[in-house]
Amino acid sequence: MNQPVRVKTLKIDDRDVSGREDETILEVARQNGIFIPTLCNLEGLTPIGACRLCLVEIKGVSRLLPACVTRVEEGMEVYTQSERLQKYRRMVLELLFSERNHICSVCVVNGHCELQNMAQILGMTHVSVPYRFPRLPVDASHERFVVDHNRCILCTRCVRVCDEIEGAHTWDVMGRGIDSRVITDLSQPWGESETCTSCGKCVNVCPTGALFEKGKPVSERLKKRQFLPYLTMMREERR
Amino acid sequence: MTPEELRRLAESHEEARPEPRHRIKICVAAGCLSAGSDRVREALQNEIAQRGLESECEVKGVGCLGLCTAGPLMLVEPDGVMYQGVTEQDAPAIVESLGKKPVEQLVCPSDMSFFTKQYKIVLENSGVIDPEKIEDYIARDGYTALARVLEEMTPQEVIDEITRSGLRGRGGAGYPTGLKWSTVAKAGGSRKFVICNADEGDPGAFMDRSVLESDPHRVLEGMAIAAYAVGASQGFLYVRAEYPLAVKRLRTAIRQAERLGLLGNNICGTTFSFHVDIRLGAGAFVCGEETALIASIEGKRGQPRPRPPYPAEYGLWGYPTLINNVETFANVAPIIRNGGDWFASIGTEKSKGTKVFALAGRVRNTGLIEVPMGITLREIIFDIGGGIPDGHRFKAVQTGGPSGGCIPEQYLDMPVDYESLAKVGSIMGSGGMIVMDETSCMVDVAKFFMDFCVSESCGKCVPCRVGTAQMYHLLNKITSGEATMEDLALLEELCDMVKYTSLCGLGQTAPNPVLSTLQYFREEYIAHIVDKQCPAGVCQMRQ
Numbered sequence: 001m002n003q004p005v006r007v008k009t010l011k012i013d014d015r016d017v018s019g020r021e022d023e024t025i026l027e028v029a030r031q032n033g034i035f036i037p038t039l040c041n042l043e044g045l046t047p048i049g050a051c052r053l054c055l056v057e058i059k060g061v062s063r064l065l066p067a068c069v070t071r072v073e074e075g076m077e078v079y080t081q082s083e084r085l086q087k088y089r090r091m092v093l094e095l096l097f098s099e100r101n102h103i104c105s106v107c108v109v110n111g112h113c114e115l116q117n118m119a120q121i122l123g124m125t126h127v128s129v130p131y132r133f134p135r136l137p138v139d140a141s142h143e144r145f146v147v148d149h150n151r152c153i154l155c156t157r158c159v160r161v162c163d164e165i166e167g168a169h170t171w172d173v174m175g176r177g178i179d180s181r182v183i184t185d186l187s188q189p190w191g192e193s194e195t196c197t198s199c200g201k202c203v204n205v206c207p208t209g210a211l212f213e214k215g216k217p218v219s220e221r222l223k224k225r226q227f228l229p230y231l232t233m234m235r236e237e238r239r
Numbered sequence: 240m241t242p243e244e245l246r247r248l249a250e251s252h253e254e255a256r257p258e259p260r261h262r263i264k265i266c267v268a269a270g271c272l273s274a275g276s277d278r279v280r281e282a283l284q285n286e287i288a289q290r291g292l293e294s295e296c297e298v299k300g301v302g303c304l305g306l307c308t309a310g311p312l313m314l315v316e317p318d319g320v321m322y323q324g325v326t327e328q329d330a331p332a333i334v335e336s337l338g339k340k341p342v343e344q345l346v347c348p349s350d351m352s353f354f355t356k357q358y359k360i361v362l363e364n365s366g367v368i369d370p371e372k373i374e375d376y377i378a379r380d381g382y383t384a385l386a387r388v389l390e391e392m393t394p395q396e397v398i399d400e401i402t403r404s405g406l407r408g409r410g411g412a413g414y415p416t417g418l419k420w421s422t423v424a425k426a427g428g429s430r431k432f433v434i435c436n437a438d439e440g441d442p443g444a445f446m447d448r449s450v451l452e453s454d455p456h457r458v459l460e461g462m463a464i465a466a467y468a469v470g471a472s473q474g475f476l477y478v479r480a481e482y483p484l485a486v487k488r489l490r491t492a493i494r495q496a497e498r499l500g501l502l503g504n505n506i507c508g509t510t511f512s513f514h515v516d517i518r519l520g521a522g523a524f525v526c527g528e529e530t531a532l533i534a535s536i537e538g539k540r541g542q543p544r545p546r547p548p549y550p551a552e553y554g555l556w557g558y559p560t561l562i563n564n565v566e567t568f569a570n571v572a573p574i575i576r577n578g579g580d581w582f583a584s585i586g587t588e589k590s591k592g593t594k595v596f597a598l599a600g601r602v603r604n605t606g607l608i609e610v611p612m613g614i615t616l617r618e619i620i621f622d623i624g625g626g627i628p629d630g631h632r633f634k635a636v637q638t639g640g641p642s643g644g645c646i647p648e649q650y651l652d653m654p655v656d657y658e659s660l661a662k663v664g665s666i667m668g669s670g671g672m673i674v675m676d677e678t679s680c681m682v683d684v685a686k687f688f689m690d691f692c693v694s695e696s697c698g699k700c701v702p703c704r705v706g707t708a709q710m711y712h713l714l715n716k717i718t719s720g721e722a723t724m725e726d727l728a729l730l731e732e733l734c735d736m737v738k739y740t741s742l743c744g745l746g747q748t749a750p751n752p753v754l755s756t757l758q759y760f761r762e763e764y765i766a767h768i769v770d771k772q773c774p775a776g777v778c779q780m781r782q
Contacts (some may be wrong), residue, residue: 011691041315048544048545048699049545049742050699050700050701050740050742051700051701052700052701052702052740052742055740059310064739064740065545066499066545066742069545070545070547086356087249087736088740090735091702091732091733091736092701092702094741095701095702095705095709096701096705096707098705099701099705099708100710128729129709129729129733130709130712132708132712150646152699154699154704168572172540173540173698174522175698176694176695176696176697176704177694177695177697177698177700177704177707177708178696178698178704178705178707178708179698180698180704181695184687207329
């Protein structure tokens with residue numbers, strides 16, 4: 001017999017909501033039409049709480065907790081839109097824009113970029129920290145795809161989709177801190193990768209123009225992410 | 240092995256080697272070794288052999304004697320004379336003087352307050368026993384606590400004893416050890432792990448290294464007792480690879496303990512089994528953070544993950560895991576031997592016991608010290624440390640490494656305990672203590688620690704990865720005289736943001752050195768920005 005699933009009731013932004021005990025604040029908020037911004041999070045991939053955009057305030061907890069990995073609890077009072085949170089979220093975006101060379105006007109996904117969208121949604125009007133202007137390479141050695149490190153925000157969606165869904169684990173991260181960089185295999189050119197199956201999942205889940213397909217007009221470089229929950233569901237069904 | 244057998248082993252060890260007339264104990268911990276103590280040891284042995292005194296005189300390598308600034312150190316028994324700064328050339332004179340008048344110019348006054356003001360629990364065997372001989376440890380009541388626990392106490396009684404002692408985690412945050420143990424004990428499942436965090440990475444800190452090099456069995460005994468209390472049968476010692484001597488001595492110690500049935504299967508003839516393995520950290524500061532440490536042991540990239548779930552519930556490979564620091568484990572055996580109430584009688588109301596500090600920087604006596612909690616900073620720096628050399632003036636003391644802060648003169652009479660340090664914007668940390676005088680520029684100090692955090696950030700979360708790099712950039716601008724007051728405002732804003740939004744302790748505490756120097760030495764920042772001058776004369780201003 002299946003274990004009964006417990007249901008918790010809680011408040012998000014003073015609204016009474018309910019969620020299963022295995023659901024996160026983010027999931028419950030989305031079910032109720034409450035918007036919490038995210039970048040590293042993508043339905044179908046393991047959440048990692050890295051981008052810090054989904055931080056929320058919880059009454060009685062001094063720390064800010066990421067909604068994407070924090071489970072709901074009975075009687076929890078969650079606040080998602082305080083002035084302080086909005087300020088931090090804008091600063092996260094500003095830091096991301098300053099970190100590499102994100103110049104929207106010359107980017108292949110201009111207009112379809114999650115980072116760009118998020119900046120608009122969260123009201124980021126300018127970047128107040130100095131740009132770092134790193135010199136970063138573009139790897140176009142793969143016959144179909146390109147990785148442009150200038151646009152990468154290290155959300156590791158590509159790493160996770162390749163490992164968790166495709167099962168190839170071609171992608172990973174090397175270096176640390178501000179020198180971190182996504183790599184294919186042991187930092188070899190993507191085109192020489194022996195593990196890459198050229199499935200293109202990484203390209204589709206990438207939120208920015210860091211991973212894109214060659215030979216398509218910009219207007220067609222839309223990313224399709226709907227397949228992930230479907231694939232996950234099918235995999236679970238088979239088990 | 241029962242307590243009775245342990246006692247017999249200790250006695251037979253003493254009998255087998257009749258007490259020589261003279262025993263020279265020379266420090267072979269990393270500090271003195273680097274000052275050439277192994278060469279001195281050899282010279283002494285040669286000298287003794289030449290004079291045919293082998294039966295009368297023994298040279299013995301022991302753990303850290305504490306006063307690293309004066310190394311190599313040695314202790315001559317039974318004369319009770321301590322020598323400092325010994326070289327190979329001194330060997331004949333030392334051997335000649337045995338039992339007679341000590342060699343005047345080498346004597347280190349052992350009645351100086353550096354030694355008398357200390358209270359040793361963790362370091363009680365340090366400098367006394369040979370860290371490579373388990374018999375030496377057993378002769379000092381080693382492993383009796385473990386034997387007693389297994390024979391007479393239930394796991395719950397062990398946890399109660401630790402709870403009663405009031406011991407708090409010595410890794411820095413000061414979480415109550417008894418509470419942590421009982422949480423892991425209560426966690427479900429038959430498979431659990433005990434991890435000893437020996438990934439000491441704070442600049443200027445070497446407490447854990449000294450304990451591991453001087454008395455490795457004490458840490459193993461503490462781990463075994465913890466494993467019994469929480470119900471674990473496998474332990475890992477996560478040691479940074481930069482501590483090869485500690486690793487070597489730990490390996491020896493594990494092998495010795497296994498041979499005597501004090502580790503491994505059916506310890507002391509009971510049903511309790513506990514195996515310990517060593518894992519080497521490849522030199523990432525963030526791997527001292529417990530979730531990153533666990534990832535590293537699992538063979539993954541050493542990156543932290545959000546907590547909760549805490550390792551007590553979901554740790555190594557998803558199993559409940561107890562993680563404690565080296566010094567925490569080193570306190571366990573004495574607590575069991577002497578009782579929790581004994582331990583609780585030392586220290587302050589909320590911070591019990593003693594704390595080991597690595598005293599470094601601008602003080603006369605640098606080295607390893609152990610003091611009761613509640614001692615004042617002034618006593619540590621001026622009595623034990625001997626004050627500031629070369630007629631300089633005390634300016635600040637940095638505690639807690641990159642996660643800590645700088646404490647100015649006005650708090651010198653503050654007691655050293657977890658709460659008091661937190662109140663003035665610093666932390667206990669693992670126990671690094673760096674003393675600074677007026678020749679130190681506080682902005683430069685903040686920049687040094689920020690530089691450390693930039694290179695040690697794992698890069699997973701945005702605030703820590705990019706925020707620390709931006710903060711370093713701003714501090715660099717200030718120290719080179721190119722900053723404006725707007726830059727200072729931005730720096731403060733970033734401090735706040737990085738502190739409250741970072742994923743793990745590294746990022747959350749990275750702004751602390753900046754915040755505390757801004758709090759107490761703001762005028763120095765202003766001097767750099769407005770007057771384009773460095774009051775301490777450290778920073779080079781660009782014209």
